[in-house]
Amino acid sequence: MIATALSTTGFSQEVFDAFLAERDEPGWLTDRRVAAWSQFNKLGMPNNRDEEWMRTDIRLFHFDRFAPFAGIEAPSELPPALLATGVDLAGRSVSLDSRSLSNEISDECAKQGVLFGSLDSLVKEHGNLLRPYIERQLVDPNQDKFSALNAALWSGANLLFVPKGVKVARPFHSFTAMSAGGVDLGKTLVILEQGAEATLLTETASTDPEAGGMHCGSIELILEKEARLRYVNLQNWGSGVWHFAHQMGHVGANAGLQWTIGALGSRLAKVNQHVALTGPDAEAQVNGVMFTHGKQHLCYNTHQHHKAPFCRSDLLYKSALQDKSRTVWRGMIKVDEAAQRTDAYQRNDNLMLSTAARADSIPGLEIEADDVRCTHGSTSGRVDDHQLFYAMTRGYTRQEAVRMIVSGFFQQVFDRITIESVRDALGEAIGRRVRDIEE
C-alpha cells in the first residue's frame, strides 16, 4: 500500500523514491524500475514532427498537473462493470487509482495453479516464476516517455497466469477505476503456458463520466505454443482523461489470440497496439469498436508483425464519430523475410454522424517475404438521408433510425466477437451515446 504522504504534484524524484521505498519488491524488479525512471527523465515529450504524433496534439498535456498516488479519497461507489453483467466468472479483481482493492479467484482455478489478481502482490510471492516474463519487457520502456513512465511506476497491475494445459472456460474480469483527477499507471500481464486457454475481460472507467485524469498503461499478452486467449479491453474513462497505452501481444506457434478493443471514453487516447506472431501457424484476430463524441480524439497505431511462416492475422477496426470528434488509425502489417505463407488482413471502417467529425485512416504494408497474401481496406461514410427516410417510412423515428444504422454498422465486428456479454455491453453503451446526426 502506498502511504498518503506521497502527495507531491507531478512525477518528481521524491515521488519516485518514496514509491520505491514503499514497494518492498525484489531487487531485480527495483533495478528495472530505476532504469526505466532514468529513461523517462531522459526522453523528451513527443512532438508533432514525429510521424507517429503528427495527428495527435498533446501540447495541452502536462505531467505536473497530475499527482500520482495522491491518496484521493476513495468514492463510496465504483462505476458499474459493464462486461461482467450476468457472467459466471472464474475470478475478479478491482483496482482504484492504481491501487488494488480486491481480488478473487475460484477454488478450482487456484487448485490448478492459475494465478489471477494483483501483480503487485503476486510478483512478491511468485518472483521466480514471473521474473523471466517481466524481464522480456514486451513493451519496450525505451519506446517513448509514456512506456518508460509505466515501466518505472506501474502499480495496481493485473496478472493472469495459466499453467501448461489448463483450460479455463469461465472468463476472468478485471476492473480498473479512476477517481476524478486521478492517475492510473496500470499494467496487465497475461501469461498462457503451452496449451492453456482462458478469457480475460478488462475494463477501465472513471467514477464520474465527465471526470478528468491520466492513464499511462501497458498490456503484455504472452501466448506460448498452442495457447488460446480471448482478451477484451474496454476503455470507458471519463471525458476529461488523457489515455496513453502501449499494448503488445506475442502469439507462439499454433496459438490463437482474439483481441477485442472497445473505446468509448477519454479526452485523448494514444494507443500503440502491437501483435507479433512469433511461431508457425499462429493466429491473431483483432477487433476494434470505437464510438467518439464531443471533442474526443482517439489515435490507434496498430502493428501486425509476422515473424514466422504460415501465420494469420486479421484486424477489423470500426468507428462511429459524432460531434467534432476525431479518430486516427494507422495500421501496419509487417512481414519478415522468414514469414512465408503469411495471410494478413487489415480493415478500418468509419461512419460519420456529423460533418464536423473527422477520421484519418492510414493503412500500411511492409513485406519482406515473397509468398504472402496481405490485403487492406478502409472506408468512410456518412449516415445517408435516404437510408433515414426509408427507415422512417417504416415507422422508425429519426433517432431510432440513426441508432439502428449505427448498430448495423458495428454488426460485422460484433459478429466476430464470440462473447455475448461483450457484444451486449458494447451495443448498449453505443446505443445510449448516439443522439442524432447533425446536418
Added chain:
Amino acid sequence: MTETLKITNLHVAVEGKPILRGVNLTINRGETHALMGPNGSGKSTLGNVIMGHPNYEVTDGTIELNGEDISEWDATERARAGIFMAFQRPMAIPGVKMADFLRHATTNVRNPARKEGEELIPMRQFRKELTEKMEQLRMDTEFARRYVNDGFSGGEMKRAEILQMAMLRPKFAILDETDSGLDVDAVKLASQSIAQIGKETAGGDQMGILIITHHDKLLDQNTPDFTHVMLGGKIVETGGVELAHELYTDGYDRIRASYPEAAVAEQVMAEVEAV
C-alpha cells in the same frame, strides 16, 4: 365513414424547380388506382411527397388524411398513420437483419404511440406471422436473416417490399414500379400477393392502393377502379382499366397531343433535368 387520402392542387419543387404542378387525387380505402405516365412525369415524386420525403418542398396545395392536412408531418408520423410506400429502389441497411428491422417497424406502425425502448411485439407472435407471410410470398425463411436489402437482387428487393407491406398492413399503399425488374412469373405472383394483402388489412377494411407502373400486368389481379395519366407534373386524364391497357399498348402520343400545355411542361422539365 370511409377513410380517404386526398391530394388537392399539390405543387412541389426540388431546389426551386417545379416537379408537380397542381395534382388532384382522391383515394378511398378499398379502391385501386393506377398511375401511369412517361419517365420524368412526376409519378415517383408524388409517391415520395405523400410519404414525406424531406428533399421535396410542397409549395402549394394539401395532402389530407381523413380531412386532416398531413403535409407537415414527417415520414414516421405518416407511416404510423397507415401510409406505406413500396420503393422502386429501396435502401440497403447493412448489418440489420430483415427480421429485426421488421419487428421494430411492425411494432411502431401497429402501436403509433410507441416510444423508443418500449416493448416490441412478442418474438414468438412476430415470428409466426412473418413465417406465414413469407410462405405466402414463397420466400425462403433464410431471407429473414439477411441484412435489409443488402446485396439483394432487383426481384428480391421488390418481394421484400411486398413482405413489408404484408406485415405493416397499411391503410393506404403506394407501389412504385413494384413490377420493374421482375420476370413474368414474378409479376404474376406479386400481383396476386398485392391483391391478397389488399383484402386483409387492419380493421377489416381493404387497402387503398396507388400502383405506379409502366405496364398493365400488375393490374391483372388488381383491376384499377381508376387509371390516371401523369404528364409534365399533372394528372391530365383519368379513366378505367381500359386506359391502362391503351397506354401500355399505344404509348403517350395521344396524351401529349391532347394536352399540349402539359407536353410543353414535360419538355421544359426534361431540359432542366438535363442541365
